[in-house]
Amino acid sequence: MALGRSLSCALACLIALPGAGEAQPASATPAAATVSATGQSQEIFPTPRHVEAAKGHLDLTAGIRIVAPPGDAAASRIAGIFGQWTAGRFEPAGGAGAALHLQRADGMAPETYRLDIGPAGARVTASDDRGLFYGLVSFWQLATASEGRSIAAQRIDDGPALGWRGAMLDSARHFQSPRYVRSFIDWMAAHKLNRLHWHLVDDQGWRIEIKAFPKLTGIGAARRPATAPGAPPLPEYRGFYTQAELRDIVSYAADRGIEIVPEIDVPGHALSAIRAYPEWGMGVPVPPGTEADWGVFPWLYNSDAATLAALETILAEVIDIFPGRTIHIGGDEAVKDQWRASSATQARIAALGLKDENALQGRMMSRLARFLEAHGRTAIGWDEILEGDVPQSVAVMSWRGIDGAIEAARKGHDAVLSPSPDLYLDHIQAQHPGDPPGRGGIISLASVLAFEPRPAELSPTERTHILGVQANIWTEHIRTEERTSFMAFPRLSALAEVAWTGHGSKDYPAFLRRLMPQLDRLRPLGLEPSSSAWTPAIAVEPAGARARVALSVQGGLPVQYSVDGGPPLPYNAPFTVDVPAEVAAWALLDGRKLGVGTTRRLTAGGLQRRDSRALETCQHKVDLVLEDDFPAAGPRAAFLIDILEPCWIYRGAMFDKVTDIELGVGQLPFNFQVGKDRDAIHFRTPKTPAGEFEVRLDDCDGPVIATLPLAPAVSNPGVTRLTAPVAPTTGRHDLCLTYTATGPDPLWAIETVDLLQREPR
Structure with a gap:
């Protein structure tokens, strides 16, 4: 126009x-x-x-x-x-x-x-x-x-009820193009969100050009992704934003009512900087390829005067690029082992009269906060900064639940609610096959909508310190821009509703009535959101010679279905159909079809096939949906796995006439910095050099009814189909599936489980 x-x-x-x-x-x-x-x-x-x-x-x-x-x-x-x-x-x-x-x-x-x-x-x-x-x-x-x-x-x-209505975009783990970031800003602006917390640096990558220290992007912006032992290496991953690109994005956001809050994380999450400038670290060697790991790293900035001066130089350039009031200085997940082991650091703690390493971190954060304040800015950090007695002017972002915000408000700090897992959008939205990888543990659209942003534990005066809310999009397991959009929206839409109105809502249908037109108008602006929240899940199991079908959808929406293209029928309870058959299902909103729904083809031989997402992990220690590391280009398999306890449960398997079991298995690199937790990962002793999957009846201490050697899969970087006979069994049973190994690298993961009926000869 x-x-x-x-x-x-x-x-x-x-x-x-x-x-x-x-x-x-x-x-x-x-x-x-x-x-x-x-x-x-x-x-x-x-x-x-x-x-x-x-x-x-x-x-x-x-x-x-x-x-x-x-x-x-x-x-x-x-x-x-x-x-x-x-x-x-x-x-x-x-x-x-x-x-x-x-x-x-x-x-x-x-x-x-x-x-x-x-x-x-x-x-x-x-x-x-x-x-x-x-x-x-x-x-x-x-x-x-x-x-x-x-x-x-x-x-x-x-007008809005809350002043901070934010989204955090992690560009450090996986880089998004400037074009995509501008699109993301448009989508935020259309929801009247006003803070883009931009996570620009982390262990895996440094994404902001700093002219005083060019190696930060020359070295720190690149990594080679991890692969399982023997798998073909993946191409180098590299990307960063020039200062000119950043200024353009800042201006673009400002015209749309959005302040960008950049984050420079201190003293932890520092590996990309220490790889570029080792003198800023603790002198602990970094094994090659460590930057391709995920998790909590032990490498910290040191507390030397020269390192603190370098950090201030970096912040000075950040201030010059980003004119907004607030700068994020991190402070989270700073494992102090290297500080504890350093005689120089311990001597400094004693000389300064500090209580411990937390107090040393607090002193570092306080110095950087005062530097920012002297330049007209306000520091904000993750809730761990409260452990170090930082100045009251520093705001607190509460991620370990909401307790950090409550403590901060009671101490007179301003605070933003950004709790895990409630507002962590790297969590999966459903267990639908084909959905992208992410953290396990579903964070549904309805649960984000119901989030209450004003803690009841606070007095009215204390609540004035709650600036608002923010949802975080961490991208360790979100490899592409398309997946970023899928994971962010429409859950970020629900966060916008909570932030603008100042309260959660359990009126899910009313929200959907407003949401659907909003998503429709954003598609011309390039947004392709997830439809997982209103896509029914179709579960099947044998029922004699027929199939029993159960449908479910989030939020209690009504569901209709059809069989073999027949007339739509209301779903009230599980039903049986003859096989083969094609079952289509869709959710309803005000009597009208919501989204495109889903379809599943049922065959006699596939009624007891389970995608790994239809399984359960045994202990739920660290559940992830991980993507295979092969091939370099094109579709890859995805696996639900507990990385600290690789063990799966198949519920309610019907064993009448079952003769064989087939597993689709893949191998993944154990590229996780989990500290001492790695030492607690134990496996049963292998019976063969490569190990084997074991299938146990009823529970994980039950009898082994099938053994599937892993030798055929060792040299295959993709998914391998392993088949073995099953000990004669009848009736319905749970199955426990584990594997034997001498250590966690590689991780073996299940893509599919099939219970088969071998035709008699």
């Missing part, structure tokens, strides 16, 4: 809008307050604070002009975003069409706006840039919902 043509229009040409006497309150309740006379205000996302219906409609068929105040450069840039997001679909022809005016007004609270829509035009009124932008976003939502026809006349008074 050529918006510049309309910018010279003075405010005197504002259109006539409905007055207060014409407006009719839709409802006093928050949910109904968003419903206008035609229901179109239901399209505003997140839920607006207050809506009043008015008479008439604004006709959009001739287009809409966005009019900024003369000389207001920020408003002009905001106006231009409407044209970018709509690809000019609403551009008026020949000067025709209505006008939406952006107007400044003193005295309105930060980030709040008023949107007036009448038959003659519309107006957004706000005091600050974010308020203007959010009003424009709401108008965009209404306009796209009506497909450019008309918008019901109404007045919307809206």
Whole structure:
């Protein structure tokens, strides 16, 4: 849209809008307050604070002009975003069409706006840039919902309940292109989120150009991914952002109401920096390839004056690139073993009169916080910084549950709630085959929506220190940009709803009614979100000569199904079908199909096949869905595995007529920094040089009913099918599947389990 043509229009040409006497309150309740006379205000996302219906409609068929105040450069840039997001679909022809005016007004609270829509035009009124932008976003939502026809006349008074509405994007573990980051910012902005916490450095990669220390990106931005022993090496992984690229992204975000909060993690998560500048570390050698590991590393920055000065030099360049108020300085997961073992560090602790290593970390963090404060910035760190007595000016990001935020608020620190696992979006959303890898333990869309951002344990005064909430997208196991989008949305949409309204919600269907139009309007902006939350799971098992089918979906939504393309049937309980058959299932929202649903082909020989995600791990110590390390390009297998106790349970196997068992198995590198936990990983003694999978009946101490030697799989970097006869068994039993080994590297993992009936000869 050529918006510049309309910018010279003075405010005197504002259109006539409905007055207060014409407006009719839709409802006093928050949910109904968003419903206008035609229901179109239901399209505003997140839920607006207050809506009043008015008479008439604004006709959009001739287009809409966005009019900024003369000389207001920020408003002009905001106006231009409407044209970018709509690809000019609403551009008026020949000067025709209505006008939406952006107007400044003193005295309105930060980030709040008023949107007036009448038959003659519309107006957004706000005091600050974010308020203007959010009003424009709401108008965009209404306009796209009506497909450019008309918008019901109404007045919307809206603003956020919480000031920090954030998402953390981890670009250190897996790098996202500048193009993708700008798209991610657009998707955040469309949800009225306002903080992008950018995790730019970690053990696995340094992604921000620092001109004073070029080896940070020359060495620290590269790694070669880990592979299982004997597997072909994967290509080198490399990527970082130049300062010019970062400044462009910062400006792009600012125009969309988003402050970028960069993170430079201290004193732990420092391996990429220490690889580049070993003198900053503790002098402990780094074995080649360690940077390809995941987990909690023992390598820390030292506390020497020269290292602290180098960190201040880095922060000075960070400050120059990122103009926002807040800089994140980490502070989490700093294993102090190397400090404890260092006589120089112990002497420094004694000379400074400090109690212990935690106090030394606190002194380091305090120095960096004061450096930032002297440059007009505020430091924020993970909740471990409370262990080191940092200044009260330092804000706290609570990730180990919400206790860190509670402690911080009671001590007078500002705090952001970002708890694991509640708001950790690297957790899987479902156990659907084909979903991308991630941490085990499902964090559902409904659970994020229900999250309460104001701890009940705090007094009203203490709650004023709770700045807001943030969801984190850690990318150890999120290798691609497409998967990042899948894992982030729509759960980040639920977080936006919680942050804007200030409370969780258990009205899942009402949320979905607002969510679906929001996702539809974001697809033209490149977002392909997950549909796992409303995709039914289809579980099958033998029922004599037939198949018993059970359907389930998150959130208690109603489900319909069909068999072999037949008429849709309501699902109320498990049912049986003849095989072969094709079962299709889909969730319903207000009686209408939600998403595309799912289909499963049932065959007599496949009724007892289980994908690893349909199994259970035995101990749930560290459950992960991991991707195979082979091949370098193309699809890879995925495995559910507990890396500290590789052991699986197959529930309720029917053994009548079963003669054989087939496992699809793959090998993975044990590239996990788990400290002493590695020493606790034990296996049964192998009976053959390569080891073997053992299948035990009923429990993990039960009799072995099948043994599958691993020798055929050792030289195969991909998935190998192993088959073995099963001891004659009848009835229904649980199975425990484990393997024998001399150590955890490689890890063997199960992709599929098949119980087979061999045809008699």
